[in-house]
Amino acid sequence: MKNFIININSFLKGVILFLRPGVFLNFLSNPLLFASNVLKLTKWISVHNDKNILNDFYRPVRNYADRYKLFNYIIKQEKLETEVINYLEFGVSKADSFKWWLKANSNTDSRFYGFDTFEGLPEKWGTYKKGDMSALVPDLNETRHDFFKGLFQDTLYEFIKTHDLNEGKRKIIHLDADLFSSTIFVLSSLAPYLNNNDILLFDEFNVPNHEFYAFKIFTDTFYIKYELLGAVNNFYQVAFKIVK
Numbered sequence: 001m002k003n004f005i006i007n008i009n010s011f012l013k014g015v016i017l018f019l020r021p022g023v024f025l026n027f028l029s030n031p032l033l034f035a036s037n038v039l040k041l042t043k044w045i046s047v048h049n050d051k052n053i054l055n056d057f058y059r060p061v062r063n064y065a066d067r068y069k070l071f072n073y074i075i076k077q078e079k080l081e082t083e084v085i086n087y088l089e090f091g092v093s094k095a096d097s098f099k100w101w102l103k104a105n106s107n108t109d110s111r112f113y114g115f116d117t118f119e120g121l122p123e124k125w126g127t128y129k130k131g132d133m134s135a136l137v138p139d140l141n142e143t144r145h146d147f148f149k150g151l152f153q154d155t156l157y158e159f160i161k162t163h164d165l166n167e168g169k170r171k172i173i174h175l176d177a178d179l180f181s182s183t184i185f186v187l188s189s190l191a192p193y194l195n196n197n198d199i200l201l202f203d204e205f206n207v208p209n210h211e212f213y214a215f216k217i218f219t220d221t222f223y224i225k226y227e228l229l230g231a232v233n234n235f236y237q238v239a240f241k242i243v244k
């Protein structure tokens with residue numbers, strides 16, 4: 001019976017490969033992926049809709065500025081005002097969130113690293129075009145930070161080689177690159193360096209084919225265990241703590 005099923009399966013697969021439906025039905029691949037990811041996202045939310053933490057689900061209207069409520073909450077809950085941290089932000093643009101974190105943590109041994117092309121998005125994202133969100137490399141009057149200009153795909157490995165990410169400082173990793181490709185690249189590259197209590201922040205988590213998809217693939221692939229710390233704007237901005 002098992003062999004029969006394997007043979008039927010292989011025959012049908014061969015027929016589909018021979019017919020090459022992707023040549024004429026390729027336009028369906030994104031909507032179908034979207035539908036699949038919406039199902040996964042809504043299931044994920046139903047499992048993680050914890051009301052004992054900061055969580056405003058469900059609210060009818062989004063207020064982007066509420067992400068600072070989440071940051072403040074995390075800072076207080078995790079006592080991060082004075083802890084020595086390594087803050088890594090992927091997607092800096094004009095540095096609004098980067099500057100917020102620099103100000104919020106006062107430890108002189110903390111370090112803040114920002115990564116961006118500063119030439120805008122490398123691919124289109126929803127209604128945003130390639131190149132949107134470009135900005136000058138921010139000029140900040142602070143000595144604890146460093147910016148790495150270029151694609152993450154070109155800068156991150158060199159950064160990892162030259163910085164000790166296992167030195168005992170807690171890492172706050174802020175994923176604000178919007179795109180699936182950028183987010184999955186960063187998460188996968190940093191996977192070996194994630195330690196217990198490190199924090200992941202997502203800025204557009206509930207976008208089904210982008211940050212959520214990257215998070216889902218990443219956590220499933222690397223068997224990542226995490227605790228949800230808080231979420232605002234119907235899980236648009238989300239914070240997790242790594243559990244090891």
Ligand SMILES: C[S@@+](CC[C@H](N)C(=O)[O-])C[C@H]1O[C@@H](n2cnc3c(N)ncnc32)[C@H](O)[C@@H]1O
Nearest residue numbers: 091093096097116117120121151152176177182
């Ligand atoms: C939404 S903006 C960041 C906003 C910023 N964190 C803030 O709160 O003000 C997204 C940024 O991600 C950057 N980005 C996306 N993918 C990237 C990649 N693969 N390499 C480098 N930068 C990338 C874009 O250049 C863009 O500036």
